[in-house]
Amino acid sequence: MRNRLKVLRAERDWTQGDLARELAVSRQTVNAIETEKYDPSLPLAFKIARVFQLKIEDIFTDEEETKK
Amino acid sequence: MDPSRDGGFWTVCFGSSERERRAAGWFVAACAAWAAVLLLAAYVLKHQIVVAPAAWAVAAVPALGAIGTVLVFVRFLRDLDELQRGIQLGALAFGFGAMWVAISSYPLFERVGAPAADPEHYVLVMMLAYVIGNVVAWLRYR
Numbered sequence: 001m002r003n004r005l006k007v008l009r010a011e012r013d014w015t016q017g018d019l020a021r022e023l024a025v026s027r028q029t030v031n032a033i034e035t036e037k038y039d040p041s042l043p044l045a046f047k048i049a050r051v052f053q054l055k056i057e058d059i060f061t062d063e064e065e066t067k068k
Numbered sequence: 069m070d071p072s073r074d075g076g077f078w079t080v081c082f083g084s085s086e087r088e089r090r091a092a093g094w095f096v097a098a099c100a101a102w103a104a105v106l107l108l109a110a111y112v113l114k115h116q117i118v119v120a121p122a123a124w125a126v127a128a129v130p131a132l133g134a135i136g137t138v139l140v141f142v143r144f145l146r147d148l149d150e151l152q153r154g155i156q157l158g159a160l161a162f163g164f165g166a167m168w169v170a171i172s173s174y175p176l177f178e179r180v181g182a183p184a185a186d187p188e189h190y191v192l193v194m195m196l197a198y199v200i201g202n203v204v205a206w207l208r209y210r
Contacts, residue, residue, distance in 0.1 A: 024149075025149040025150070025151070026079070026080075026083055026084065026085070026149050026151065026152065028075070028079070028080050028151060028152075028209050028210070029149050029150065029151040029152075031209070032151055032209050037208065037209065038151055038154075038209070040150070041150050044150060
């Protein structure tokens with residue numbers, strides 16, 4: 001799964017630690033999502049969407065979908 | 069968060085928030101208490117300080133302690149964030165898998181002359197594999 005987390009975070013001038021605090025997860029979790037080593041659970045994806053005031057599909061994209 | 073510890077083995081695999089530290093502290097304390105009770109019970113039974121039926125009760129205490137430790141570990145897992153929980157469950161699966169491979173395969177090597185293994189050796193294999201699982205996850209996510 002691809003995501004725009006790093007871009008969205010940079011637009012708001014937040015560090016990974018800032019975002020991690022907002023989401024109540026570790027900085028490593030934010031880093032792992034940004035580097036696409038880890039796909040978040042659905043509740044965490046909703047939380048991320050809420051923090052950025054966007055829809056989940058505006059942040060995360062299905063790789064299979066983008067190949068079509 | 070102390071930046072010098074950010075990305076360290078403990079932080080990546082076991083977390084660093086107040087809640088995670090507290091849960092890990094409880095788990096470490098539970099392990100230490102269980103180990104102390106186990107050693108004490110083994111000493112009491114070995115030197116026949118008590119006789120049956122009290123000896124049965126002494127033998128049961130470490131088992132109850134072990135159950136308590138498992139419950140504390142489950143609580144510890146619940147308090148971790150989802151990546152760290154995934155790391156721990158992966159490491160546990162690797163540990164149990166390694167022990168299962170050792171238990172099912174090593175007796176055949178014993179039959180052809182390899183040194184006999186005790187149950188503690190299989191537990192050591194599991195613990196070692198659990199640590200390796202954590203180290204691999206740390207290298208991946210630090």
